[in-house]
Amino acid sequence: MLSFRGIFTNKIDAKGRVSVPAKFRAVTAAQQFSGIICFPSLSDPCIEGGGPDLDAEIDLMLSRLDPFSRERNVLANMLKAQSAELMFDADGRISLPDMLTAKAGIVDQVSFVGLGNKFQIWEPAAYEAYLATAMAEAAGHGGLLRSPYATPGSPSGSDGRASQNTPDTGRS
Amino acid sequence: MLSFRGIFTNKIDAKGRVSVPAKFRAVTAAQQFSGIICFPSLSDPCIEGGGPDLDAEIDLMLSRLDPFSRERNVLANMLKAQSAELMFDADGRISLPDMLTAKAGIVDQVSFVGLGNKFQIWEPAAYEAYLATAMAEAAGHGGLLRSPYATPGSPSGSDGRASQNTPDTGRS
DNA sequence: TATCATCCCATGATATCCCAAATGATCCCG
DNA sequence: CGGGATCATTTGGGATATCATGGGATGATA
Numbered sequence: 001m002l003s004f005r006g007i008f009t010n011k012i013d014a015k016g017r018v019s020v021p022a023k024f025r026a027v028t029a030a031q032q033f034s035g036i037i038c039f040p041s042l043s044d045p046c047i048e049g050g051g052p053d054l055d056a057e058i059d060l061m062l063s064r065l066d067p068f069s070r071e072r073n074v075l076a077n078m079l080k081a082q083s084a085e086l087m088f089d090a091d092g093r094i095s096l097p098d099m100l101t102a103k104a105g106i107v108d109q110v111s112f113v114g115l116g117n118k119f120q121i122w123e124p125a126a127y128e129a130y131l132a133t134a135m136a137e138a139a140g141h142g143g144l145l146r147s148p149y150a151t152p153g154s155p156s157g158s159d160g161r162a163s164q165n166t167p168d169t170g171r172s
Numbered sequence: 173m174l175s176f177r178g179i180f181t182n183k184i185d186a187k188g189r190v191s192v193p194a195k196f197r198a199v200t201a202a203q204q205f206s207g208i209i210c211f212p213s214l215s216d217p218c219i220e221g222g223g224p225d226l227d228a229e230i231d232l233m234l235s236r237l238d239p240f241s242r243e244r245n246v247l248a249n250m251l252k253a254q255s256a257e258l259m260f261d262a263d264g265r266i267s268l269p270d271m272l273t274a275k276a277g278i279v280d281q282v283s284f285v286g287l288g289n290k291f292q293i294w295e296p297a298a299y300e301a302y303l304a305t306a307m308a309e310a311a312g313h314g315g316l317l318r319s320p321y322a323t324p325g326s327p328s329g330s331d332g333r334a335s336q337n338t339p340d341t342g343r344s
Numbered sequence: 345t346a347t348c349a350t351c352c353c354a355t356g357a358t359a360t361c362c363c364a365a366a367t368g369a370t371c372c373c374g
Numbered sequence: 375c376g377g378g379a380t381c382a383t384t385t386g387g388g389a390t391a392t393c394a395t396g397g398g399a400t401g402a403t404a
Contacts, residue, residue: 001233005252007271010394014348019394042240057239090351091394115248116234134249136215183385192382219350262361263384 002030006112009124013107017093020114024119025092027051038100039083042065042075044130046104047121048095054118098119122161174202176222176286181296184280188267193284196291197264199223207259210272210293211251217298218276219268222290268293 008021020036028036028051040051058079065072086094097107105123113120113127122130180193183325200208202224210221230251237244257267268278277295285292285299294302 003252005255005257006254014397017395023394043242043245091353092395093395095349111232113249113253115245116231116252117239120245126308130250131253134246137246138250185385186387189385194383234348259360262363265384 002027003116004119005116007111007127009109009111012096012110016095017089018096018144019091019093019112020088022092024114025088025124035085035087037083037085038096039079039123040100041120042078044120045126046123046130047106048098048118050118051122057117082159113139173287174199174293177288178286179283179299181281181283184268184278184282184290185196189265190268190282191263191265194264196284207257208266209255209257210268211255212272212275213292214250216292216302218295218302219272219278219293221293226290241264247278282283 004024004027006021006023008023011020012018022037024036026033031051031053031106033052036049038047041048052071062072062076062079065075082099084095084100096110101107104121105126106121107123109119109124111122111124111127113122113148113161120127176196178193178195178198179194182191182193186295196208200206200318203225205224208223208229209222210219213220219283234244234248237247248303254271256269256272258268260266265318268282273279276293278293278296278297281296283296284293285294292299
């Protein structure tokens with residue numbers, strides 16, 4: 001119950017404010033923080049975010065890279081320079097900086113997508129498209145879902161072919 | 173008595189609520205949790221669910237993948253974004269999100285199908301059809317169930333056939 | 345003074361809680 | 375072995391609380 005879960009689509013009002021889902025607020029509240037920390041996704045056209053725990057995880061990963069390496073500077077530019085600490089107002093809303101919304105093609109609606117230790121913020125239509133590809137791809141990654149109790153020589157029970165029904169991407 | 177067992181078909185009322193079978197509630201209650209955690213099946217047109225133990229297994233698997241890898245994002249989209257933590261009301265009911273019922277073709281009735289460590293939620297007619305194929309298939313998979321007590325060189329003692337008495341699927 | 349951001353309150357929609365009835369299963373007694 | 379009573383569980387409806395969202399007021403900044 002202490003992780004980001006589910007998909008919630010909210011509106012951005014005329015002032016640029018958007019409600020963070022109450023379920024997500026509860027997660028960061030458990031981390032003694034009434035806000036979220038956001039940065040551009042490294043791999044997808046969306047915003048990523050989380051609480052202080054995620055930020056600490058990022059610091060730890062960056063600290064393992066050489067202090068003056070180009071890789072570290074590049075990653076720090078994405079995860080630190082372009083990040084923002086967005087505090088909730090009294091009603092649980094934030095306003096997303098233009099720097100972040102522009103990359104994600106966000107206009108007046110956003111979908112909050114819970115991914116466990118972090119979440120993503122998408123333009124709703126863009127996420128629908130992404131989810132379709134993710135579902136197809138997930139079938140290929142099905143091999144990662146191995147039984148924790150399997151013995152080395154035991155059969156998996158799966159022939160590797162995961163039949164996938166058509167995802168209903170188009171919905172209101 | 174600590175695993176999901178049996179088939180129970182319940183109605184969804186006008187508000188979208190459905191009773192979770194009392195036997196299933198007892199299982200998650202034993203895990204100190206008065207609710208269930210549901211997500212789309214990776215292989216079948218149905219919903220899957222379980223208690224915190226099942227969710228912890230999923231978390232463990234995801235945590236082993238690199239935080240910003242595409243694999244992890246894709247799998248988290250299946251198992252976290254599309255999942256829901258559904259708490260029982262005072263009468264042991266939950267309300268299933270549209271995102272989950274749509275994929276399973278669920279309208280106003282559901283069948284809870286116990287599978288041991290987890291369970292599935294089907295549209296009743298769809299389950300009847302699935303069960304027919306599953307029973308035929310199960311006979312051929314009997315050989316996958318190796319004795320936990322077998323010694324390396326011992327014969328299996330199984331001819332692959334399992335006699336099955338009729339389950340009471342359709343009732344009331 | 346004008347513009348922007350933040351704070352505060354009001355409203356509508358949705359989900360949750362609480363109570364009551366009906367159905368079905370179990371147990372006990374004749 | 376049959377019948378009736380008791381209990382657990384499911385199902386229905388009304389009341390309440392929570393949440394998202396819009397608009398106005400306040401304060402800071404340039």
